[in-house]
Amino acid sequence: MFFKKNKLKFISARSKRAGFTLIEVLVGVAVFVLFAMGIYGGIQFVFKIVYQSRVRILETAILNEQIEIIRNLPFENVGIINGSPAGVLTHTVTTTRNNINFFITRTIRNVDDTFDGTIGGTPNDTVPADYKLVEVEITCGAACKQQVPLTMTTNVSPKLLEGDPTHGALFIEVFDSEIKPVQGATVHIVSTSTDPILDMTDTTDNDGMLRLLDLGAGMNAYSITVSKAGFITDQTLLATPSNSNPTKQPASVEAQDVQEISFSIDETATINLSTINQVCGVIGNVTTNILGTYLIGTEPDVLLIDENIITNGNGNYSWPDLRWDAYGLKVTGYDVIGSIPSLPINLLAGVVQEVQLVLGANSGDSVVVNVLDSITQQPLSGAMVNISGDGYNQTKNTGVGFIRQTDWSDGSGQYEFSNENKYWSDDGKIENNNPAGDLKLTQVGESYVSDGQLESSVFDLGTSVNFVNINWEPLSQPIETGADSVRWQIASSNTSSPVSWNYFGPDGTSGTYYNSEELSISAVHNGSQFLRYKVYLSTNSNTSTPTVSDVTVSYTTSCTPPGQSYFGSLTNGQVYTVEVSRAGYQNYSGSITASGDLIQAVDMVGE
DSSP, X not given: OHHHHHHHHHHHHHHHTOOOOHHHHHHHHHHHHHHHHHHHHHHHHHHHXXXXXXXXXHHHHHHHHHHHHHHTSOGGGOSBTTSSXXXXXXXXXXXXXXXXXXXXXXXXXXXXXXXXXXTTSSSBOSSOOOXXXXXXXXXXXXXXXXXXXXXXXXEEOXXXXXXXXXXXXXXXXXXXXXXXBOTTOEEEEEESSSSSOEEEEEEOOTTSEEEEEEEEOEEEXXXXXXXXXTBOOEEOOOOBTTBSSBSSOOEEEOTXXXXXXXXXXXXXXEEXXXXXXXXXXXXOSOEEEEEOOOEEETTTTEESOEEEEEOOTTSEEEEEEEOSEEEEEEESSEEEEEEESOSSEEEOTTOEEEEEEEEEEOOSEEEEEEEEETTTOOBOTTOEEEEEXXXXXXXXXXOOOEEEXXXXXXXXXXXXXXXXXXXXEEOSOEEEETTEEEEEEOEETTEEOSEEEEEOOBEEEEEEEEEEEEEEEOSSOOGGGOTTOEEEEEEEESSSSOSOOOOBOTTSSTTOOBBTTBOBOOGGGTTEEEEEEEEEEEOSOTTOOOOBOEEEEEEEBTTBOTTEEEEEEEXXXXXXXXXXXXXXXXXXXXXXXXXXXXXXXXXXXBO
């Protein structure tokens, strides 16, 4: 009995000392923290909503104040200082409410109402400034994390008359290298000789237009600069001693008339130059002249690009921020044996063009004969070129050129390229015989399918090559089909039957495609002998389809310029006969007069 009694006491004492285990404590703390964080997050969210609502209320009140201030101004004062229309308001202003800084942007434009006709229309409204559109935009910026500004718009009308009858209108049009409108281009207009003076910045609309009404009349009074991020800049120019007759002088405005002026801007392009010898060795520190064709002045001609540079010790030099144009390259102290690609360089907007000049010893007078297909303007391989005269007689073959396919009408099923009118496969959404020779999307009833693709046969290039460009016709497609409605990828190999054909775009991965702005073939394919391509067609409209009539891929072998032959040690002033022949083409015969280092282009006409 004594033992049992003590045992009961021991158990009772142990029970009184029992508590929570460490795991129980941790779980409890975690549950409490989650609960507390949820409450804290909810409170924070409520505070954030209240704060944003408060900011919106303040902004709305400020906008109402701004609109009331503008409405109470005399009509002739409603405008931007040095702007169009001119007035007493500044374009931007800052105000502070409840210790918050608010940034206000005012935009005011003249409106030509259609009720009484439009300027240049029928009827022609020669005093087109009917009323003014006022837009006031406000934001508190990064301080209150506002992403979308608040905007208020109103119209302000004159009590009686419209605009000043001594004023006129200026329409500014901005388009790109393909004559397509450039939206959102920044236009800066300055005039110090007119009444009122003008110094304003505005942007083009969806049609690439900026229409300025009610401007003071003046002859060559308005200096204009057009720009956009990543684009070249185009502008009017004043006469200077170095350019006495600019091609685009400041714009004029005549009373009760419309004057128009156009500007062309597009993405900047780059030429990356390297100077090498015939065995691909580096030739450094070469003085090189780059010469474009775009004129900024006449009588005498003044070129936008005409400059001399020196390549670095590795034979490299980069020309960034270039305008699309045809560029010639000349060197000092060497003969140009050829170039990759051939000269002149037809530089497209937004393209980074790699250019190799293959140089040799200076032999005095020389000529590079550049043999081209007359239709595609692609270099021709295997052409025989003979130059003779005054005891001089040399015959050479042009370098490797290009592969081309212009017809797919015989259908699919051909693995290795032998029948020039066949290909390997398609997805059933490509029309290859309507008309014969062209590729289009398949039409089902009255509607075109949205997309389709085709895979070519295998082209054997005969040796390892370095690829240059892919080109196709037509390069420009109907607007209705959408951007990049024709895209390409290329696969290459050193065997005609690899385990798999991996198709890549211009950055060497499967996620990109060659399009009208990306024509240079990725170096990932260089050193390959066999080639295939895939073409992808798409459209945004069921009533329009992109079309492909031919495709060419140009390439070189190591350092051999494509389609070119070099002839040196000519006699200055001597007339030489040039004869060119190639299978499948009509023979060519012409003449040149030796004078320095020449490049002679020969267009071969197919039989």
